[in-house]
Amino acid sequence: MSFIVFIVTLLLSLLGISFALLNAEWITVNYYVGTLKLPISLLVLCSILLGIVLSVSMLSCKILQLKIKNSRLQKKCLELESKITG
Secondary structure (H helix, E strand, O other): OHHHHHHHHHHHHHHHHHHHHHHEEEEEEEOOOEEEEEEEHHHHHHHHHHHHHHHHHHHHHHHHHHHHHHHHHHHHHHHHHHHHHH
C-alpha cells in the first residue's frame, strides 16, 4: 500500500513541476494597496491553498457545531432513558 502512495505522490509531484514549468510567465497582480509580480503557477498554487484552508476551517466549524449538538442530544437521551427505566 505504501508503494502505491509513493507512486501517486511521485506522479502528482511531477505533474505539479511540469505545470509550473509550462506556466512560468510572470504576471502582475493588482490588489487594493499595491501590486505584486509573480509567476502564474505560484498564483494558481496560492489560490488553491487558500481555498483549501478556507474550506477546512469552515468544515471544522460545522463539525464542531454538530459534535456539540450530538453531545447535547446524547445527554438528553440518557436523561429520558433513566426516566423510563425508573
